[in-house]
Amino acid sequence: MKQSLFESRHQPEWQRFSQLLEQLERRQAKAEDCLSFPQDYRRLCQHLALAQERGYSSYLIDPLQQLALRGHQQLYRQRTPMSAKVLGFVLAGFPRLVREQWRFVLAAGLLFFGSLLGFGLLVYLFPDLVYSLISPEQVGAMQSMYDPDSSRLGRDAARASSEDWVMFGYYIMNNIGIAFQTFASGLLFGLGSVFFLFFNGLMIGAIAGHLTQIGSGQTFWSFVIGHGAFELTAIALAGAAGLQLGWALIAPGRLPRGEALLQASRKSVQLVCGVMLFLLIAAFIEAYWSSLTWPAPWIKYLVGAALWALVALYLIFAGRTAHAPE
Amino acid sequence: MSFAPPTLLASALDFFLNQASHQLPMLETTAPPRKAPLHPPLDTRYQVETPEGIDLPLRPAGLMSRAMAFAIDLGFRGAILGVLFVALAFLGKLGMGLGSLLLFLISWWYMVLFEVLNQGRSPGKMLMGLRVVQDDGTPIGWGPSLTRNLLRFADMLPFGYFLGAISCLQHPTFKRLGDLAAGTLVIYRERTLERPALPEAEPKRAPFALKLDEQRAILGFAERQSQLSAERIEELAAILAQPLQVPITQAKAELNGIARGFLGPT
Numbered sequence: 059m060k061q062s063l064f065e066s067r068h069q070p071e072w073q074r075f076s077q078l079l080e081q082l083e084r085r086q087a088k089a090e091d092c093l094s095f096p097q098d099y100r101r102l103c104q105h106l107a108l109a110q111e112r113g114y115s116s117y118l119i120d121p122l123q124q125l126a127l128r129g130h131q132q133l134y135r136q137r138t139p140m141s142a143k144v145l146g147f148v149l150a151g152f153p154r155l156v157r158e159q160w161r162f163v164l165a166a167g168l169l170f171f172g173s174l175l176g177f178g179l180l181v182y183l184f185p186d187l188v189y190s191l192i193s194p195e196q197v198g199a200m201q202s203m204y205d206p207d208s209s210r211l212g213r214d215a216a217r218a219s220s221e222d223w224v225m226f227g228y229y230i231m232n233n234i235g236i237a238f239q240t241f242a243s244g245l246l247f248g249l250g251s252v253f254f255l256f257f258n259g260l261m262i263g264a265i266a267g268h269l270t271q272i273g274s275g276q277t278f279w280s281f282v283i284g285h286g287a288f289e290l291t292a293i294a295l296a297g298a299a300g301l302q303l304g305w306a307l308i309a310p311g312r313l314p315r316g317e318a319l320l321q322a323s324r325k326s327v328q329l330v331c332g333v334m335l336f337l338l339i340a341a342f343i344e345a346y347w348s349s350l351t352w353p354a355p356w357i358k359y360l361v362g363a364a365l366w367a368l369v370a371l372y373l374i375f376a377g378r379t380a381h382a383p384e
Numbered sequence: 385m386s387f388a389p390p391t392l393l394a395s396a397l398d399f400f401l402n403q404a405s406h407q408l409p410m411l412e413t414t415a416p417p418r419k420a421p422l423h424p425p426l427d428t429r430y431q432v433e434t435p436e437g438i439d440l441p442l443r444p445a446g447l448m449s450r451a452m453a454f455a456i457d458l459g460f461r462g463a464i465l466g467v468l469f470v471a472l473a474f475l476g477k478l479g480m481g482l483g484s485l486l487l488f489l490i491s492w493w494y495m496v497l498f499e500v501l502n503q504g505r506s507p508g509k510m511l512m513g514l515r516v517v518q519d520d521g522t523p524i525g526w527g528p529s530l531t532r533n534l535l536r537f538a539d540m541l542p543f544g545y546f547l548g549a550i551s552c553l554q555h556p557t558f559k560r561l562g563d564l565a566a567g568t569l570v571i572y573r574e575r576t577l578e579r580p581a582l583p584e585a586e587p588k589r590a591p592f593a594l595k596l597d598e599q600r601a602i603l604g605f606a607e608r609q610s611q612l613s614a615e616r617i618e619e620l621a622a623i624l625a626q627p628l629q630v631p632i633t634q635a636k637a638e639l640n641g642i643a644r645g646f647l648g649p650t
Contacts, residue, residue: 120577
């Protein structure tokens with residue numbers, strides 16, 4: 059068949075298909091118009107193959123190729139109902155994923171909490187050590203922040219309750235930023251994640267040890283215990299996600315490194331979504347609960363312990379049953 | 385009908401094909417050659433095979449155009465933040481809280497939201513004619529987009545996109561580290577082609593059988609005539625004057641006629 063005949067015979071079909079594509083791309087297509095879309099698309103593919111095989115002109119083949127590409131993108135895109143997916147992820151998917159990746163979670167947890175507790179203890183026993191990590195001015199700022207005499211707590215001692223909202227925004231920006239860095243730098247063979255986990259552990263440990271040692275322990279611990287459950291766990295999980303990326307590059311198993319990285323990144327980005335959720339909760343608690351001064355310290359410790367237990371129970375037990383909500 | 389000696393014919397045709405295909409860089413990849421002696425052209429196209437068994441060519445975008453797109457996006461984000469901060473400054477404390485939330489949203493979610501909701505195009509990519517797709521040519525989803533944009537941080541290490549640029553320069557489809565991990569690809573958007581009219585000529589049959597890519601070369605020669613200089617047209621046509629057994633001055637008309645013949649009656 060000559061090119062012109064082929065073209066004049068099928069041109070109307072192609073035009074109809076391209077109009078439908080335009081509607082689909084603008085998300086205005088009606089459902090009844092799309093019933094024949096898969097057939098039309100496959101027919102177009104057949105025409106394209108024929109045109110190529112018969113050596114028709116590029117000016118015929120290229121537009122057909124563009125139509126086929128657009129059709130491909132409409133037909134094979136992933137559509138999942140977002141709300142059902144999010145709910146399923148929060149209720150079951152995330153804790154399952156954390157348990158599935160327990161090796162990385164354990165490694166990241168040991169690195170982070172190990173350096174935190176270890177260095178905290180060291181600073182408590184040998185107070186001068188804190189200055190090897192943090193400059194004296196910063197230590198001074200920390201001390202005034204958690205001064206037992208101040209009326210409100212947090213990163214700014216003199217702040218009023220209208221500033222809770224400011225701090226909420228600040229915590230989200232700061233903490234999620236740190237979590238993202240911890241995750242992303244894991245791509246460098248896991249080294250970045252190891253560094254950030256270790257470094258953040260040292261910093262927090264140093265501050266905790268120092269403040270406890272100089273006698274601000276009560277204000278400090280009652281402040282951090284509540285949101286710490288979510289915040290510290292989230293940093294450790296972000297590190298675990300980063301380590302997973304790095305490990306895929308170090309030990310890809312029987313896959314090529316690129317493929318191993320792809321598979322690892324699919325899992326780890328889900329982990330990071332969970333981390334973001336945790337950090338949002340943490341920022342909320344930090345801004346609106348931890349900064350309050352009226353609850354007696356024992357109430358704060360009690361609530362803090364309950365929150366830690368909640369996080370642990372959630373990560374260990376949620377989504378274990380076979381009929382977990384999907 | 386007399387034939388030109390086969391060796392002469394073959395070599396002339398080959399030469400014409402080579403010459404013509406330098407002018408027509410897309411010719412022989414769109415039609416898979418059957419017994420083609422040609423080297424595959426040096427281009428960056430990336431073929432995706434669909435379940436229907438056809439190859440869709442994607443054109444990955446290189447470092448420079450991607451860097452430009454990023455610079456435009458950076459400027460755009462800076463402008464948004466500048467305007468918002470001025471506006472929020474009037475709101476006092478509430479404005480400060482909102483401001484840091486917005487700073488977070490814009491620095492980490494700007495790209496993701498645009499890529500997923502706007503067919504893989506942030507404003508910078510739109511201006512540069514780029515879009516992000518997944519490796520199989522399908523539109524990018526939330527997971528891959530989030531991955532590639534979070535890992536941007538690793539690309540920026542140790543300073544100014546150093547690792548990203550190195551990865552981009554050495555990869556056949558110009559992927560930075562984030563693209564490698566997310567399985568995504570930045571490609572040029574397809575533009576609609578303006579179809580040229582074939583020069584007027586009496587339809588003719590070729591005096592000998594032509595292979596597929598030779599047919600396409602002759603068709604391409606006729607279709608692209610408006611883009612070539614008169615001297616170049618003469619020069620190209622002259623290559624085939626001898627096998628076609630016409631004087632050099634008539635070679636162009638002869639080839640146009642053959643091209644008309646291939647196209648068939650309109």
